[in-house]
Each structure stands twice: as C-alpha cells, then as structure tokens.
Amino acid sequence: MIRTQPIIELSHLSKTFRVARRDPGLKAAAKALFRREYTEIRALDDLSFSVPEGQIVGYIGPNGAGKSSTVKVMSGILTPDAGTCRVCGLTPWRARRQLAGRIGVVFGQRSQLFWDVPVIDSFELLRDIYAAPQDEYTANLARLTDLLDLSALLRTLARQLSLGQRMRCELAASLLHSPQVLFLDEPTIGLDAVSKIAVRQFIRELQRRRGTTVVLTTHDMQDIEALADRILLIGRGRILRDGTLDELRRTHSPLRTLTVEYGGALPPLPAGAAVAESQPGRAVLTVDTRVLGVSAVIAALSAAVELHDLSVASQSAEELVAGLYRELEL
Amino acid sequence: MKKYLSFFRVRFLTGLQYRAAAAAGIATQFAWGFMTLLLYRAFARAGYDRFPLPFESLSAYIWLQQAFLALFAVWFWDSDILEMVESGSVAYELCRPTDLYTMWYVKTGAARLSRAVLRCAPILLVAVFLPAPFGLTAPASALQFLAFLLSLTLGFGVVLAFGMLVYAAEFFTVSPAGLRVLVVALVDFCQGGLLPLPFLPAALRTALEWSPFGAMQNAPLLVYSGFLTGGALLRTLGLQLFWLLALVLLGRLILARGLRRAVVQGG
Numbered sequence: 001m002i003r004t005q006p007i008i009e010l011s012h013l014s015k016t017f018r019v020a021r022r023d024p025g026l027k028a029a030a031k032a033l034f035r036r037e038y039t040e041i042r043a044l045d046d047l048s049f050s051v052p053e054g055q056i057v058g059y060i061g062p063n064g065a066g067k068s069s070t071v072k073v074m075s076g077i078l079t080p081d082a083g084t085c086r087v088c089g090l091t092p093w094r095a096r097r098q099l100a101g102r103i104g105v106v107f108g109q110r111s112q113l114f115w116d117v118p119v120i121d122s123f124e125l126l127r128d129i130y131a132a133p134q135d136e137y138t139a140n141l142a143r144l145t146d147l148l149d150l151s152a153l154l155r156t157l158a159r160q161l162s163l164g165q166r167m168r169c170e171l172a173a174s175l176l177h178s179p180q181v182l183f184l185d186e187p188t189i190g191l192d193a194v195s196k197i198a199v200r201q202f203i204r205e206l207q208r209r210r211g212t213t214v215v216l217t218t219h220d221m222q223d224i225e226a227l228a229d230r231i232l233l234i235g236r237g238r239i240l241r242d243g244t245l246d247e248l249r250r251t252h253s254p255l256r257t258l259t260v261e262y263g264g265a266l267p268p269l270p271a272g273a274a275v276a277e278s279q280p281g282r283a284v285l286t287v288d289t290r291v292l293g294v295s296a297v298i299a300a301l302s303a304a305v306e307l308h309d310l311s312v313a314s315q316s317a318e319e320l321v322a323g324l325y326r327e328l329e330l
Numbered sequence: 331m332k333k334y335l336s337f338f339r340v341r342f343l344t345g346l347q348y349r350a351a352a353a354a355g356i357a358t359q360f361a362w363g364f365m366t367l368l369l370y371r372a373f374a375r376a377g378y379d380r381f382p383l384p385f386e387s388l389s390a391y392i393w394l395q396q397a398f399l400a401l402f403a404v405w406f407w408d409s410d411i412l413e414m415v416e417s418g419s420v421a422y423e424l425c426r427p428t429d430l431y432t433m434w435y436v437k438t439g440a441a442r443l444s445r446a447v448l449r450c451a452p453i454l455l456v457a458v459f460l461p462a463p464f465g466l467t468a469p470a471s472a473l474q475f476l477a478f479l480l481s482l483t484l485g486f487g488v489v490l491a492f493g494m495l496v497y498a499a500e501f502f503t504v505s506p507a508g509l510r511v512l513v514v515a516l517v518d519f520c521q522g523g524l525l526p527l528p529f530l531p532a533a534l535r536t537a538l539e540w541s542p543f544g545a546m547q548n549a550p551l552l553v554y555s556g557f558l559t560g561g562a563l564l565r566t567l568g569l570q571l572f573w574l575l576a577l578v579l580l581g582r583l584i585l586a587r588g589l590r591r592a593v594v595q596g597g
Contacts, residue, residue, distance in 0.1 A: 077421045079593050093593070100427040110422055116344045128336035129426055 345444025501588025
C-alpha cells in the first residue's frame with residue numbers, strides 16, 4: 001500500500017513547562033509563600049519528524065529528553081505551545097476521542113486491565129468502550145490469543161498474573177480495536193528473557209501482518225536492535241539523530257575489535273589498525289573502519305602469521321548509544 | 331451509551347466479590363443502628379421526648395440510613411480515582427474514546443451500589459421484625475413508597491455528583507487529604523447523617539433543606555417515614571432534581587478545567 005501522506009507528522013513542536021524552584025532553608029521557604037520563582041523547562045524545542053505507515057520507530061533518549069512528552073502530544077494527552085502534529089490525519093489534542101479509536105497505547109508501568117476481574121472481562125469491556133464490531137473483536141481476540149499464547153490466562157484475575165503474563169495481556173488489550181498506530185512505552189521492562197523475546201516476536205509479527213505503525217520508547221537497546229527499522233534520538237527536546245542502527249554504527253562507532261590467536265610474530269600493522277593488548281600468541285587489535293576494512297587487516301595478518309582463531313566484534317547497541325549520549329553531551 | 335453500561339456492569343460485579351467486607355459492614359451497621367436507637371430511647375425516658383419525629387419514624391430513618399449507608403456516606407472515596415489525580419496518571423485515562431466525567435460517575439456509582447446491594451437486605455430484613463417502636467414499619471401507601479424510591483435515586487445521584495466535585499477539586503491542590511477530611515465531617519452533618527435535620531434549630535434546618543445537602547439522604551429518609559407529604563414532598567423532589575443537575579454541571583466544568591491544567595502542565 002502506498003501512501004503519500006506519512007501517518008505521523010510533527011513539525012516545529014514546542015512545549016515549555018514551568019517548574020517551581022526555591023533555594024534551601026527556612027528564609028527561602030517563607031519567601032516562597034509570597035512569591036514563587038519558576039524555571040522554564042523546554043520539554044520540546046522545535047521538534048519535527050514524520051513516520052511513514054508500517055514503520056517501527058525506536059524513540060530513544062536519556063531520561064528527561066522529551067520522549068514521553070512527545071508520546072503524550074501524539075496521543076492527545078498533552079497540548080503543545082506551538083507547532084503542528086497530525087496522527088492518522090487528525091490533530092491529536094483537538095480530536096482526542098476520535099483519535100483514541102485509531103491508536104493503541106501500552107505504558108509498561110501502567111495497567112489498562114481491571115485489577116479484580118478476569119482478563120476476558122477487561123477485554124470485553126474494552127470492546128464496548130472502543131465500540132469494536134463483534135466479528136472484528138472475535139477475530140482479533142482469536143488471533144491475539146494464539147500469537148500471545150493467552151488461552152490459559154483469559155479466565156485469570158488480572159491481579160494474579162505474573163509480570164510477563166500481564167504484559168502479554170496488555171499488548172492484546174491495546175490491539176483489540178485494530179489500531180493503526182501503536183505507542184509502546186517500555187514494553188519489556190522487568191520481563192524475563194523468554195517473555196522479552198515473545199513480546200518482540202509479536203511486535204514484529206504485528207508489523208509484518210497488519211502493517212501497524214509502532215512507536216517504541218525504551219531504554220532497552222536490545223528492543224531497539226531487535227525491532228526498530230529506524231532510530232530517532234531525542235535530547236533536550238530536539239531530534240539529534242535519525243537513521244537506522246547500521247547507519248548510526250557506521251558514523252558513530254567505526255571501531256571494530258579484532259581478537260586473534262596466532263603462531264609466529266606480528267607484522268607491522270597498516271595505518272588504521274593498532275594493538276590494544278598483546279600476549280605471546282594472542283592479541284587484541286582495534287581497527288578504524290573509516291581508514292581501512294577489517295578484511296584488509298585480516299589479509300595482512302594471515303600473510304605474515306599462522307592464524308589459529310579470530311573474532312571480530314563491533315560495539316553493542318548499548319555502548320553505541322551511551323557513546324552517542326556522551327558525544328552529544330546529553 | 332453501551333460503553334458506560336458495560337463499565338457499570340464490570341465495576342458492579344467487582345464490588346459483589348467482597349463478601350467478608352460486606353459481612354463486617356453489616357455487623358457494624360447493626361451495632362451502630364442499635365446504639366443510636368438506644369441513645370434516643372434514653373433521651374425519651376429521661377423526659378426529653380419532644381422529638382420532631384415520632385419514634386417509629388425515627389427508627390425507620392435510622393435503619394434505612396444504615397441499610398443504604400454505602401449510597402450516601404461521603405467517605406466512600408474511590409481510591410483509584412484519588413491515586414490517579416494525585417500521581418497525575420489521570421492523563422492516561424484520556425487515551426480512551428470516553429468522557430471522563432461520565433466514566434467516573436458510573437464507576438463510583440457502581441461501586442457504591444454493589445456495596446449497598448450486598449448490605450441492605452439483611453439489615454432491612456431484621457429491622458422489619460424488630461419489636462415496635464424499634465422496627466422498620468411499612469410506608470403509609472404505595473404512592474409514598476414510590477416517592478421514596480424516586481427520592482432515593484435522586485439523592486444517590488446528588489451524592490455521586492458531589493463526590494465528583496471533590497475529585498475534580500483535587501486537581502487544584504497538592505495535598506488533597508485535608509479537603510476530604512473537612513468535606514466528610516461537614517457533609518455528614520449537613521445531610522442529616524449524624525442527626526436527622528428536623529432536630530436542628532429552625533433557621534439552620536431551613537437553610538440546609540434548601541442546600542444540596544438536604545437533597546442527599548435527608549430527603550428519601552424523611553419521605554419514607556411520612557414526614558414529607560404533599561407540597562413539601564413535591565418541593566423536596568424538585569430541589570433534589572435541581573441540585574442533581576446543578577452539581578453535575580458544576581462538576582463537569584471543574585473537571586474540564588482541571589484536565590486542561592493536567593493536559594497543559596503535563597500531568
């Protein structure tokens with residue numbers, strides 16, 4: 001399906017919060033009774049980006065960068081001071097209730113299931129709240145039950161679910177009304193390895209089968225690595241980097257670590273490669289891929305010494321992002 | 331409309347689960363009812379028997395009050411809503427295609443009604459079989475009983491609308507516990523929770539009868555006991571309807587302002 005219009009479009013969004021501040025001590029406290037001092041915090045500062053339909057966007061940035069403010073604007077919960085925003089063709093803060101039917105939200109730290117009733121009751125209630133047609137609901141429920149392995153959970157009270165079980169139910173709950181856009185905020189927080197993988201597989205599957213657009217906010221870089229087609233990095237209320245993980249790697253993390261076990265004596269290394277540590281018969285080299293390829297180094301090595309073992313490692317996504325935060329002074 | 335009905339159903343069924351709490355509540359209400367009646371009897375025996383209500387009416391007032399406590403006691407706050415407003419996570423409620431005021435009104439209504447349904451039957455049943463003048467006597471006529479039901483419904487609606495005012499007001503204060511303590515003490519007295527309003531001095535009584543507080547439990551309980559008939563009855567029902575509409579309107583306004591604040595300030 002080709003659409004000329006992106007499904008999410010933000011341009012020049014700004015939002016400033018006023019936060020009360022005061023100096024420590026009794027005197028300052030007394031003064032604050034009469035006159036408060038406020039500091040302005042720019043949560044969003046001329047923020048623009050757009051997302052085409054069917055993309056999974058990893059929206060990352062350090063705490064306080066403006067991630068959740070952006071998600072709140074896009075879901076109609078927060079009104080910006082300036083700028084425009086269209087989600088599914090609607091301006092969120094003007095058409096909040098209309099938009100609510102087209103988007104799904106999962107906030108990892110908050111439950112949308114009703115605590116004291118079986119999960120299936122919550123689902124049926126959500127069906128009525130979203131006025132989802134019965135046949136659509138039945139089909140969605142069957143599919144979600146199958147994909148997320150919920151059949152054993154539907155009759156359980158929500159408060160008796162484990163965290164991983166609850167998150168699977170939360171995902172299902174947010175998708176019963178077939179939303180076009182899904183906002184996920186920390187969907188794998190606190191989950192064990194098996195549940196994390198199940199949740200990630202499900203999100204991939206959802207995008208593949210339904211073409212659902214997903215905005216994924218997370219601090220878990222493995223989520224990003226496994227899911228994001230594209231990464232948006234936000235800091236101080238602005239988009240600072242926009243690209244795929246590979247692109248970010250190419251530009252921001254050009255070093256590869258080459259560990260070799262060999263027999264013989266190491267030859268002089270070509271420019272761009274350096275020895276990080278060495279013991280007899282084993283060396284760790286760093287290769288700057290901006291200067292030369294890893295394969296050139298391997299070729300040079302294998303011509304001079306007998307290679308027993310060799311491994312190449314690039315920075316993990318975690319390290320890459322930590323490096324980026326440092327570089328951007330976030 | 332269907333979404334609010336389903337919501338009501340789920341909350342109502344949830345409330346019906348708490349059997350132990352209901353049993354404890356019934357015991358408390360019996361004890362409270364008996365103690366109150368014994369107190370009035372002590373006054374009557376000591377010669378202070380110029381009560382504005384006959385003792386039978388007083389007994390009916392007290393037993394109905396105990397049976398329907400969950401409908402009228404202001405202190406049945408909904409901890410979900412309070413928590414949401416205090417933590418600011420109320421903003422997430424806006425991710426649904428629903429009207430927040432209606433949703434909360436229905437939610438608190440269902441919670442109170444489910445409690446009342448569990449508790450009223452045993453209390454009413456026992457009260458009916460108590461010896462005169464301590465028992466619950468039947469109303470004078472079917473018409474009077476119908477008027478009681480209507481007044482009960484309206485009074486319940488007024489209490490819910492008043493609760494919504496408090497929830498909405500919590501948007502504007504950092505620590506709302508103080509407001510609630512004050513409201514509970516004041517409203518309980520003003521709606522005739524401590525003492526039926528006819529016992530109060532004439533001026534105060536008149537003022538309260540015209541206020542929204544007189545439209546809460548005072549109205550249906552006095553209608554049942556036959557204290558309000560004819561013109562006074564019609565006036566009371568009219569006032570109840572008026573206050574219901576007025577408080578709902580006011581609550582909607584305050585909630586909309588509070589939400590705008592949350593939406594603008596970021597929750």
